Amino acid sequence: MEKPLDKLFDKFLQGQSIFRNRHALRPTFVPDELPYRDEQMSRIASILGPALRGAPPSNILCYGKTGTGKTVVAKYVLKALVSKANESGVRPPLSAFVNCRIVGTNYRVLRSLCEQIGARMPDGSEVPFTGLPTDEIRKVLKTKLDSEENILVVVLDEVDSLLKRDVSQGNDILYGLTRMNGELTRSRISIIGISNDLKFKEMLDPRVLSSLGEEEVVFPPYNAVELRGILEQRVSLAFNDGVIADEGVINLVGALAAQEHGDARRALDLLRTAGELAERRGDDKVTQEHVREAQKILERDSVTEAIKTLPMQSKAVLFAVYALTKRGKRDIFTGECFNVYTEVARALSLDTLTQRRVSDLISELDMLGLINTTVISKGRYGRTKKIRLAVGKKQIGEVFRDDPRLGRIIDDILE
């Protein structure tokens, strides 16, 4: 009898795997060269340059959509700056990197800074997770900084998320940091803020904006040619020679990512997933077929994830849309949707929300891209929203069937 896994295992034995270093396709990877970002790099480098002479650099705001290289450029320049300082025997600046989406409160930001520059409590212990007044921790940070003539460069990644969570509190955090320079005697802090949101500035307090936005660096999306260049560079790092079947593979990845407003992270994800797919199947080359498949997987995964993490009430509303679609309706109106939702809510023994609220939930589902809605007028018969499922019925059905609560009632509602 034929042993089906032989072929696959043989590949591992021969050591001829697809990947040379799959880490090179991950978003955290910082390559030795960053193509197409010379302008941004030299801008930032020239702004940070004074740090080498012990002078405080201006604060910087970096803008650009996701996957335009903001974070990687900031890390790269900072690394280069530190190593240049070391080479030339100058005191290197301190640096700290904070992702504000994860570290979202004043206290945690300060604590993270303390940790990264090795600031400790007066008794020598680590700064605790909680329990201290915020002022106290500021003092710890300031004391450490002022113990020598330091320049601290703080990278605040995804700063916009600070303000999205809470505008006034976010402003307080940023204001607190910018103000700290006035309270330090020997040292200086400068801030590199990174934002995905172009409208972020509008939410900033003017005092913060004037200080944080001293310099601005814009990161335009990559075009198809640039994406290609980036991909080629990473391919040679990440894959073994000859693994990519043909030119068309790279072109396809580039084209697909260019549709996503030139998101390089997306392109690399696609390539990595395609590679993993080929690997899992025991194929020895990555083909366009793998890429298309990878695209579908990424797409599916994000939709499934979006539905799964929906609050129960929103799931019920989406389920109502799904049920109506299943009954053969293409266009669904708010009223119908609400009626079916009521049935669903009863079947799930959920509180039944008002139509006003359901209308808002429908808008939210629209924004998530799970449904499409347009406001239309049916003249005599009123004005309403026309709702349509934006995702495959089959996939939604599967996700609902897997849901512990909806799975049970799915057949009752569908009849």
Added chain:
DNA sequence: CCTCCACAGGAAGCGCAGGAGT
């Protein structure tokens, strides 16, 4: 041209949970 449907979507406010200050 006017009416009037079936909602859209704004404004205000309520109860609640969780976090900060004391």
Added chain:
DNA sequence: ACTCCTGCGCTTCCTGTGGAGG
């Protein structure tokens, strides 16, 4: 441990509106 504050999900009440039918 306690108040106070704030954001969130939600309700109530409201005004606004495109166009088919009269």
